[in-house]
Amino acid sequence: MPFAIERLTPIALLLCSNVFMTFAWYGHLKYKSSxxxxxxxxxxxxxxxxxxxxVPANRWGSAYYSAPQLKGMQEVITLLVFAGFSTWFLDQPLKWNHWAGFGLIVVAAWLIFME
Known part of the structure; x- marks a missing residue:
């Protein structure tokens, strides 16, 4: 794989895995009678x-990113996926304070990448 793809593959896998996890954790909220x-x-x-x-995202990603960096990326990806999911699937759009709180988490993840 070319250099850029090797670094992007774990991110793409993290994105896809978070779609599944968001449905696993929050999808049932739409079906409260189940x-x-x-x-x-x-x-x-x-x-x-x-x-x-x-698991492959973290295994392959560890060749290029530290464990804290992988976790920081995962948190930001989780927030982005959740924001779309909350609005689209649960019909609960995020409010300004949610975005502000998520923004602080993004800043924290950015700090993890500082050398």
């Missing part, structure tokens, strides 16, 4: 696919 054991089983089933992407 029994909790069913929701837990469905969430675990969805999370399996998240792990199929997250």
């Amino acid at each position: 029994p909790l054991p069913v929701v837990i089983a469905a969430s675990w089933g969805i999370a399996f696919f998240e792990y199929l992407l997250m």
Whole structure:
């Protein structure tokens, strides 16, 4: 793989894995009448696919990024995916204070990349 693709592949995998994880963690909120054991089983089933992407993302990404950098990236990606999910799937758009709080987390992740 060319140099840029090797660095971008873990990020793409993190993005895809976070889509699965967001559905596993929050998708059931749209179906509050579903029994909790069913929701837990469905969430675990969805999370399996998240792990199929997250583990290689971290393994391959560790060749280029430190563990704290991978975690910082993952947090920012999670927030971006969640923002879209909350608005689109849950019909709960983020308010200014949510964006401000998420922005502070982005600044924290940026600091992790400072040398």
